[in-house]
Amino acid sequence: MPDFADLDMMTKDEAAAELERLAVEMAEHDRRYYEDDAPEITDAEFDALRRRNAAIEARFPDLVRADSPSRKVGSAPSAKFAKIRHAVPMLSLDNAFSDEDVADFARRVRRFLGLSEAAPLAITAEPKIDGLSLSLRYEKGRLVSAATRGDGQVGEDVTANARTLDDIPAKLTGYAPDVFEVRGEVYMTHADFAALNARLLAEAGEGEDAKAARQFANPRNAAAGSLRQKDAKVTKSRPLRFFAYAWGETSELPGATQSEIVAALQGMGFQTNTVPQFGKGEPLMQRFETVEGLIEHYRRIEAERATLGYDIDGVVYKVDDLEQQRELGFVSRAPRWAIAHKFSAEQATTTVEAIVINVGRTGKLAPLAKLTPVTVGGVVVSNVTLHNEDYVAGRDADGQPIRGGRDVRIGDTVVIQRAGDVIPQVVDVVIEKRPAGAEPFRYPDHCPICGSKAEREINPRTGRLDSVRRCTAAMTCPAQAKEGLKHFVSRNAFDIEGLGETFMEELFDAGLVRQPADIFRMEFDPLREAIEARRRALSEARRQAEGKAEPAKTPKKGETTKAIDNLLAAIDARRTVSLDRFIFALGIPEIGESSAKALARHFDDVRAFVVGVDAARAAQPSEDWAELSALRTIGGTTFERLMAVDEAKLADPDWKPLRDGELGLKANQRVALRERYGEEAEGFPEALRRAKAGAPGEAFLALTRDSDIGTVATLSVIHFFEERHNREAVEALLEAGVSTTNERAAPPPASSPVKGLTLVFTGTLEKMTRVEAKERAEALGAKVAGSVSRKTDLVVAGPGAGSKLADAQKHGVRVLTEDEWLAMIA
Numbered sequence: 001m002p003d004f005a006d007l008d009m010m011t012k013d014e015a016a017a018e019l020e021r022l023a024v025e026m027a028e029h030d031r032r033y034y035e036d037d038a039p040e041i042t043d044a045e046f047d048a049l050r051r052r053n054a055a056i057e058a059r060f061p062d063l064v065r066a067d068s069p070s071r072k073v074g075s076a077p078s079a080k081f082a083k084i085r086h087a088v089p090m091l092s093l094d095n096a097f098s099d100e101d102v103a104d105f106a107r108r109v110r111r112f113l114g115l116s117e118a119a120p121l122a123i124t125a126e127p128k129i130d131g132l133s134l135s136l137r138y139e140k141g142r143l144v145s146a147a148t149r150g151d152g153q154v155g156e157d158v159t160a161n162a163r164t165l166d167d168i169p170a171k172l173t174g175y176a177p178d179v180f181e182v183r184g185e186v187y188m189t190h191a192d193f194a195a196l197n198a199r200l201l202a203e204a205g206e207g208e209d210a211k212a213a214r215q216f217a218n219p220r221n222a223a224a225g226s227l228r229q230k231d232a233k234v235t236k237s238r239p240l241r242f243f244a245y246a247w248g249e250t251s252e253l254p255g256a257t258q259s260e261i262v263a264a265l266q267g268m269g270f271q272t273n274t275v276p277q278f279g280k281g282e283p284l285m286q287r288f289e290t291v292e293g294l295i296e297h298y299r300r301i302e303a304e305r306a307t308l309g310y311d312i313d314g315v316v317y318k319v320d321d322l323e324q325q326r327e328l329g330f331v332s333r334a335p336r337w338a339i340a341h342k343f344s345a346e347q348a349t350t351t352v353e354a355i356v357i358n359v360g361r362t363g364k365l366a367p368l369a370k371l372t373p374v375t376v377g378g379v380v381v382s383n384v385t386l387h388n389e390d391y392v393a394g395r396d397a398d399g400q401p402i403r404g405g406r407d408v409r410i411g412d413t414v415v416i417q418r419a420g421d422v423i424p425q426v427v428d429v430v431i432e433k434r435p436a437g438a439e440p441f442r443y444p445d446h447c448p449i450c451g452s453k454a455e456r457e458i459n460p461r462t463g464r465l466d467s468v469r470r471c472t473a474a475m476t477c478p479a480q481a482k483e484g485l486k487h488f489v490s491r492n493a494f495d496i497e498g499l500g501e502t503f504m505e506e507l508f509d510a511g512l513v514r515q516p517a518d519i520f521r522m523e524f525d526p527l528r529e530a531i532e533a534r535r536r537a538l539s540e541a542r543r544q545a546e547g548k549a550e551p552a553k554t555p556k557k558g559e560t561t562k563a564i565d566n567l568l569a570a571i572d573a574r575r576t577v578s579l580d581r582f583i584f585a586l587g588i589p590e591i592g593e594s595s596a597k598a599l600a601r602h603f604d605d606v607r608a609f610v611v612g613v614d615a616a617r618a619a620q621p622s623e624d625w626a627e628l629s630a631l632r633t634i635g636g637t638t639f640e641r642l643m644a645v646d647e648a649k650l651a652d653p654d655w656k657p658l659r660d661g662e663l664g665l666k667a668n669q670r671v672a673l674r675e676r677y678g679e680e681a682e683g684f685p686e687a688l689r690r691a692k693a694g695a696p697g698e699a700f701l702a703l704t705r706d707s708d709i710g711t712v713a714t715l716s717v718i719h720f721f722e723e724r725h726n727r728e729a730v731e732a733l734l735e736a737g738v739s740t741t742n743e744r745a746a747p748p749p750a751s752s753p754v755k756g757l758t759l760v761f762t763g764t765l766e767k768m769t770r771v772e773a774k775e776r777a778e779a780l781g782a783k784v785a786g787s788v789s790r791k792t793d794l795v796v797a798g799p800g801a802g803s804k805l806a807d808a809q810k811h812g813v814r815v816l817t818e819d820e821w822l823a824m825i826a
């Protein structure tokens with residue numbers, strides 16, 4: 001909702017300026033929508049601007065501009081087409097967004113017609129189809145011209161294009177008045193839209209070209225872009241449809257009401273919504289005598305929306321009696337006798353057709369719901385992530401309901417939300433609509449790709465069973481290998497231009513690239529063969545999909561040669577990368593970009609890194625130590641305190657470490673420890689003793705501490721290099737000639753105010769990111785630690801600092817604000 005709170009305070013000058021701004025901004029959005037078929041904002045956002053404009057105009061009626069968006073319908077016709085002046089203007093509709101708006105509409109109509117509350121008033125309700133409107137002129141029953149809405153007065157001549165649509169008869173059946181203009185909506189079904197985009201993609205070629213291919217954002221844009229083609233042959237190849245729902249100039253009318261005429265349009269050979277097709281055989285267009293009836297129908301259409309197979313964005317209500325329509329007439333751009341009740345733009349209801357499991361780079365089994373496609377906020381959504389096993393079940397491994405979890409089953413009706421750029425989510429399951437016999441989804445315990453066991457491990461940070469189930473086959477699982485390769489070439493890793501995700505998959509499937517080193521060993525001829533084979537397969541698939549007998553296109557030799565040359569050159573350019581990119585590219589679980597950078601700072605090259613990891617392995621802690629130190633609730637200082645408990649206490653059978661006050665543990669820490677180790681006597685003291693005995697050696701601590709990546713990440717790096725094939729893959733890269741550079745920070749200056757000090761950053765830093773702050777400090781010769789202890793020299797605390805700040809005060813460590821810190825190192 002737009003914020004209208006400022007309107008009450010607005011001065012006349014401000015209002016004038018704001019109206020001007022809105023006129024300019026909305027004209028630009030109109031242009032993008034109507035001329036480029038490429039809107040930048042959603043319809044809902046545009047409606048919000050329109051309402052703001054209307055609200056300001058309502059307060060300052062004398063400021064309404066000649067070019068006000070409230071006076072405009074659509075946009076001027078594009079110069080691409082000849083123009084047609086509409087004999088009767090093509091107007092727009094006012095919008096209703098709530099039940100209250102609908103009641104207001106009915107009240108307004110009654111008042112205007114002088115009808116009492118009790119007098120009968122028939123209003124029709126029908127879907128508002130989300131396409132583009134078209135006016136078809138028939139003379140003596142024959143189609144003579146077709147025009148888009150344009151600015152409402154003058155439209156574009158798209159006669160040749162319109163003739164190519166199956167739903168537009170060249171001749172009316174059984175009806176031939178001198179003049180009869182039929183108006184309606186050109187649209188595209190979801191299925192046709194998906195097939196069209198797939199075809200456009202296939203025609204664009206492979207690799208990066210495909211990404212640049214012009215695809216349509218949604219069926220409405222696809223319909224508009226396809227109709228408004230210079231070459232009608234292109235329009236003919238596009239799967240466009242047409243619904244008739246209104247009329248323009250007519251020399252006679254085949255009825256006295258809206259519903260009679262739309263029924264007659266159906267008789268003339270048009271698709272209309274008067275035919276039974278809805279729910280239990282009712283038509284989508286119906287007639288009602290009450291507002292409640294209209295709203296009930298609106299709800300039903302909204303609920304059935306996803307099953308229609310095409311986009312609708314609301315329900316249009318029209319006064320049925322044409323005599324009453326004439327009396328009501330028009331206000332500026334819209335009729336008084338009709339209104340569009342819009343659906344909320346960010347949510348939509350649809351059904352779960354299937355639940356599939358994808359396997360990610362780290363073996364994570366990721367559940368994805370396949371939906372009956374539905375447009376939410378201007379984008380067609382046909383998949384939605386279900387996150388993990390617990391989310392799908394709606395409860396965790398212990399059977400406890402989880403927040404946000406949904407118990408989603410195949411066949412369920414779900415409400416999908418897509419707000420802004422956030423990925424679509426399931427926000428509700430409509431339990432009343434669950435089909436009888438829908439079973440809870442059975443989550444696989446084996447990898448659906450390679451068949452290996454898929455397991456849930458203990459999450460070291462929580463000490464509980466992880467919500468993620470993982471395939472245990474690592475790189476021998478094709479899905480993991482493929483995802484690993486995609487990651488390897490991705491933007492922040494090796495960043496190889498021309499080697500996008502799809503292409504990488506194809507090279508894997510063709511057997512050309514099975515591990516990263518293969519990329520650097522690719523050769524021209526096998527590549528060409530793979531590309532050509534793929535092109536043949538694609539055009540064959542397209543031919544079959546379209547049922548056409550057109551021969552498969554043979555690839556153009558010159559293009560392929562150039563593309564391969566470019567790719568090989570791009571690969572060559574990446575034979576040397578920075579060490580941090582190399583480490584990040586390996587896709588080690590827990591090692592993201594900043595950890596990779598941190599690790600790279602401590603080693604000269606790949607070999608030194610591997611040697612460092614091996615040394616850390618030799619010095620690694622016991623599992624007990626690792627487990628305790630990884631618990632999220634146990635910070636560094638607490639851990640140090642636990643490790644310092646003396647032997648005498650540990651040997652005392654009456655010692656109750658989890659009792660209130662003991663060891664300075666906070667309540668949440670005691671809960672976490674109890675959950676993990678059980679009650680006092682049996683569990684925790686014993687675990688503590690074992691942890692103390694299993695402390696790591698210096699090489700491990702050095703890797704963890706210097707790079708500040710934490711125990712879990714350090715163990716993950718060690719584990720990665722314990723796998724023979726990972727080691728071999730790294731070795732193979734070096735053998736294939738890949739080398740690294742390392743632009744490590746210059747050695748710290750001989751003297752700096754913080755040289756040799758140990759610092760801790762806590763809270764939110766406002767002038768730089770944590771990583772930047774750390775890099776700056778290290779460049780000046782300071783050591784940055786993750787937790788505050790007696791050894792800490794300085795704490796830099798931003799807003800929101802919590803326990804670390806308290807620790808600093810306890811240990812008497814000097815605390816600086818971010819600004820004081822910056823002044824200190826300036």
Ligand code: IVH
Binds near residue numbers: 092126185246
């Ligand atoms: S009646 C004078 N009925 O919505 C009113 N319009 O926002 C003529 N639309 O320009 C329009 N479905 O492109 C009407 N069932 C329907 C409609 C419909 C879609 C479009 C049409 C119109 C726009 C108004």
